[in-house]
Amino acid sequence: MRSSLVFFVCKILSAFIGIFKKNSGNVVGKIATKMDSNIIKYFKINCPVIAVTATNGKTTTNNIISYIIKNNGKKVVSNLEGNNMETGIVNTLLKNSTITGKVKADYITLEVDESYVPRVFRKIRLDTLIVLDFFRDQLDRNGEEEALILKIEEFLKTYQNNLILNRDDPNVARLGRANPENKNVFYFSVEKYKYATSEEKEAGEGKFCPFDKTRLDYEYYQYSHIGKYECKKCGFGTEKIFLQIKNVDVKNGSFEAEDERYETLANSIYAIYNFAAVLAFSKIYNFDAKDSLKNFRLDNGRCxxxxxxxxxxxxxxxxxxxxxxxxxxxxxxxxxxxxxxxxxxxxxxxxxxxxxxxxxxxxxxxxxxxxxxxxxxxxxxxxxxxxxxxxxxxxxxxxxxxxxxxxxxxxxxxxxxxxxxxxxxxxxxxxxxx
Ligand SMILES: [Zn+2]
Missing domain, CATH: 3.90.190.20 (Mur ligase, C-terminal domain)
Known part of the structure; x- marks a missing residue:
């Protein structure tokens, strides 16, 4: 079906649904995708698109990024409720577009389900992809974690834009080598914190170098398999860091980055990693994040x-x-x-x-x-x-x-x-x- 007709019908539909029901979930997104499975391709997007993917922490990270952009006086469109599959993204874009499918935003930030990254971004522009972590999650839906990583790796082989990666997670850092031509790979890392351990105490994955199957040498683990590791054979794990968080104090909610002291309401190493990604994003886009991080409140059951x-x-x-x-x-x-x-x-x-x-x-x-x-x-x-x-x-x-x-x-x-x-x-x- 002609995309202009789909946009027209769905905009009217969402106006009607809006009258009757405040929280319609992604119903309109589902209908639009049903009418044209490639409808997402036809949105007119003239602003940067940022996507966050991970097993854990993508909702929080996406919400903070959106908050920062807003605090810097820009109009941002985001799927804050976490509808992170294709229909949910279509729904978000529909809600914020004109009747001809032009998205009204200065920035779009999206939380995207790991398995949907290739699917969605083969169809719409992507300026920055942030990858936080990969853990074992809902195996019966996603299949093996390795298969998931391979799918994203395949997509990244031709991707040339910003790629923000957690260097402390080998499952994520490996994506930095997917396209050797891409000069826009940025790693973030968090310095050893008080409760880091020398032994891995929690469910672990990714103990071998993905490039030569050599056992990774770990200096410490922050949590799970996240930590400081190195492959002695190929140097995996020693990539140059773009944004480093230091002097983490989880008890009082503070840390340092780029010679600045940050305060936060969050109290976990897990949140600090999300902030590291957020600060790498802010550094690239030149946003001031300090007040936003201080005031951002994790709610809705996330800490x-x-x-x-x-x-x-x-x-x-x-x-x-x-x-x-x-x-x-x-x-x-x-x-x-x-x-x-x-x-x-x-x-x-x-x-x-x-x-x-x-x-x-x-x-x-x-x-x-x-x-x-x-x-x-x-x-x-x-x-x-x-x-x-x-x-x-x-x-x-x-x-x-x-x-x-x-x-x-x-x-x-x-x-x-x-x-x-x-x-x-x-x-x-x-x-x-x-
Ligand atoms: Zn190696």
């Missing part, structure tokens, strides 16, 4: 800190072992006494296979009680018990509201971890506690 019933509560999403390990790492770095609620579902969007919980490092400290909930409340309870945690201190509830009620029987500080479909119901249940 969200709230006070419920006079009890400090930290809520974090975890949809794979690394996400969970990061949350538990934050918990362990906090020396106060605390209680943990872990909510695990196995709905379609979570992936039916919950075996990933066996890759979580449950070596938890100063936790006096664990409560589990979700459709897989018992699986996660057994997993925690198997790690050596006292079984008399574990309570499992299939009913989420009951679990939350039990959680707030005490005034001890709470840490809450929930997987994908469990997150919003858990937040809702928590916010209802009086």
């Amino acid at each position: 969200e800190s709230v006070t419920i019933n006079n009890t400090e509560t930290l809520i974090n999403l975890a949809k794979n072992p690394t996400g969970a390990n990061v949350s538990l790492r934050i918990l362990n770095e906090d020396e106060e006494e605390k209680e943990l609620l872990f909510v695990l579902n196995d709905n379609i969007a979570d992936g039916f296979d919950v075996s990933w919980i066996w890759d979580i490092n449950f070596d938890i400290k100063n936790v006096t009680r664990v409560i589990t909930a979700g459709t897989r409340a018992y699986d996660i309870a057994i997993r925690i018990k198997t790690s050596g945690f006292d079984k008399d201190k574990i309570e499992a509830y299939l009913d989420l509201n009951e679990a939350v009620k039990a959680l707030y029987k005490t005034k001890i500080k709470k840490y809450v971890i929930a997987n994908y479909t469990a997150l919003q119901p858990t937040r809702k249940a928590i916010f209802q506690v009086k």
Whole structure:
């Protein structure tokens, strides 16, 4: 169908849907893609397009970038709600375009699902691609992680524009060699922080050099397989760093980069890596990020800190072992006494296979009680018990509201971890506690 007709119909449609329903998800994007599977190609885009992809952290990073652009007085279009597949991106662009498909923006920043990067950006322009990390995630949807990386690598072979990569993740840094002709590869890195270890303690991937299969020499691990490594044979891991974060203080939320001291509300090494990517972006585009980083609040269950019933509560999403390990790492770095609620579902969007919980490092400290909930409340309870945690201190509830009620029987500080479909119901249940 003629693209102009699709734009016309869908703009009218979205106006109608907008009248009846505030949150229509990506319904119009789905309809538009159904009418013309290549509709995304026909948007008229005359501004830089920035994309963020990763297993973990893409929503946060994309949201901060969008926030920074806005704070610098520019109009930005972004899929902030995390509709990160092709239909979601079409939906976002439709919402912000004229009836002829001209996108009204100074910048477009998109969070993009890893498997959709080649698919989407073979059809529309891409000026900067940011890749944060690759972990094992939802294997039954994405297939092997290696296959995913190979797909992106293939796409990058002919890509000439900005490529911002995490040098501390070998799965990501390898993408820098995909196109030897590309002079616009920028690596970011975070200097060793207080809780880095010399042994890998969490679910790990990528221990071998992808170019010659030599075992990578690790000096330290920040978390999971992220850290300082080197291939003694080919020098992989020693690429020149474009943006380096130093003197990380997760406890007080501060770090240094480019001779500047930054303050943040975030308290995890995981967030610091997101900031490193954000600062590399800001450096390339010449944006001032300092105030934005200071004021940006992570919410919506991404390291969200709230006070419920006079009890400090930290809520974090975890949809794979690394996400969970990061949350538990934050918990362990906090020396106060605390209680943990872990909510695990196995709905379609979570992936039916919950075996990933066996890759979580449950070596938890100063936790006096664990409560589990979700459709897989018992699986996660057994997993925690198997790690050596006292079984008399574990309570499992299939009913989420009951679990939350039990959680707030005490005034001890709470840490809450929930997987994908469990997150919003858990937040809702928590916010209802009086
Ligand atoms: Zn090598």
